Amino acid sequence: MKKTLTTLIITIFTLVITATMLPTKAANTNSATTTIYIYPASITATAVGQEFTIEIRIKNVTDLYSWDIGLSWNATALECLTFTEGTFLKTSGNNTFGFPGTINNTAGEIYPPYGCGLMIAPKGVNGSSTDPDPVYGTKGSLANATFKAKAVGTFNIHLAETNLYNSDGSRITFNMIDFYTVVYEQQNYLVAIENNLTGIVGMPDRRRIANHAFSQSAMQITFNVFAPPGEPGTSFCNVTIPKTLLRKNATHPWHVYLDTTANEISYIEAENATHSALYFTYPIGNHKIIIQGAEVIPEFPTALILPLLIITALTATTLTKRLQPKRHKTHKYQVRPQ
Numbered sequence: 001m002k003k004t005l006t007t008l009i010i011t012i013f014t015l016v017i018t019a020t021m022l023p024t025k026a027a028n029t030n031s032a033t034t035t036i037y038i039y040p041a042s043i044t045a046t047a048v049g050q051e052f053t054i055e056i057r058i059k060n061v062t063d064l065y066s067w068d069i070g071l072s073w074n075a076t077a078l079e080c081l082t083f084t085e086g087t088f089l090k091t092s093g094n095n096t097f098g099f100p101g102t103i104n105n106t107a108g109e110i111y112p113p114y115g116c117g118l119m120i121a122p123k124g125v126n127g128s129s130t131d132p133d134p135v136y137g138t139k140g141s142l143a144n145a146t147f148k149a150k151a152v153g154t155f156n157i158h159l160a161e162t163n164l165y166n167s168d169g170s171r172i173t174f175n176m177i178d179f180y181t182v183v184y185e186q187q188n189y190l191v192a193i194e195n196n197l198t199g200i201v202g203m204p205d206r207r208r209i210a211n212h213a214f215s216q217s218a219m220q221i222t223f224n225v226f227a228p229p230g231e232p233g234t235s236f237c238n239v240t241i242p243k244t245l246l247r248k249n250a251t252h253p254w255h256v257y258l259d260t261t262a263n264e265i266s267y268i269e270a271e272n273a274t275h276s277a278l279y280f281t282y283p284i285g286n287h288k289i290i291i292q293g294a295e296v297i298p299e300f301p302t303a304l305i306l307p308l309l310i311i312t313a314l315t316a317t318t319l320t321k322r323l324q325p326k327r328h329k330t331h332k333y334q335v336r337p338q
Contacts, residue, residue: 034164035059036142037177041190042156045149051081052149054157055141057129058088061174063166065124066117069143070101070161072208075108077151085116087140091133094121111206113161114143124167154183160208163199174198180212180223182245184297189245194238197227219246219296222288229285237289238279245297247276252294256280259288 036058043052056069066089073080080103089096099115118124131139147157156179164172175194182189197207211224227235241247248254256267256278267280278291 034174041179042181044154050149053146056143059128063124065167066165068113068163070113071110081146095119178209182214192240221291231284234281236281240277246293249294255292257290
């Protein structure tokens with residue numbers, strides 16, 4: 001019986017510790033397509049008033065002549081102080097000109113977006129932000145934005161209303177990476193959403209992803225996609241999710257819904273040991289995306305682990321004592337001399 005109780009304690013201890021030590025890795029955003037993303041993917045403020053500078057980076061572009069870039073963020077947590085041009089276009093050796101956007105810290109957005117372009121250059125810039133350059137060291141970012149923390153925590157800044165143009169004024173096709181960090185018990189789970197919600201056709205055209213949310217009880221990740229309703233064509237998302245946050249299992253696959261759980265849409269899945277990627281398309285317009293898995297991060301937060309282990313150990317000790325055979329007292333009798 002003692003052996004059985006010891007095995008039970010070890011099993012419970014192992015399961016509890018394993019649940020809190022699963023690895024978390026950043027989503028893979030490698031692509032041969034022209035891609036824009038924010039670096040770093042998230043910022044962590046340890047004090048109110050702390051300042052951070054993020055870069056808007058680009059990969060694999062050809063003949064980039066000008067750009068428009070907007071941003072969005074949590075207005076209760078962050079305040080945007082500045083938005084400035086990066087060095088990427090200047091690596092052509094030509095001068096640049098800019099169009100000021102509007103920083104709106106009440107709404108938590110830059111809209112209309114900032115713009116920047118080359119002046120009297122024959123061609124645009126090729127390459128990626130991290131490519132080496134003899135003058136600048138690297139080609140550098142498209143733009144930089146500095147934020148001040150209004151709260152403590154981990155936060156994301158999102159690209160919005162973004163467009164690229166080449167030297168003949170044509171739009172460059174590209175994808176954007178939108179990052180969403182789920183924070184649970186001091187663990188960060190980074191979700192990457194690659195999408196083509198790009199371009200500004202005319203004011204007030206809004207193209208962005210917003211209202212990111214995670215529900216442990218519903219085992220769902222949700223977000224809203226915004227694009228001009230009524231335009232022809234389709235949009236896509238490729239959502240990369242860490243398996244330590246949310247995953248399918250052998251009997252229950254992923255489910256992707258458009259607007260409501262009554263409207264399920266098809267997807268293409270790819271996965272490796274640490275992440276699942278779900279690719280799907282949907283009609284252009286304003287929609288809610290719902291992604292539902294089958295298994296979610298542990299119900300018990302790490303703050304409850306130690307008390308749980310103590311209670312388990314005490315319970316096992318009590319059971320051990322109760323199950324031990326009772327010893328009968330031995331009475332000694334003295335023999336008095338006659």
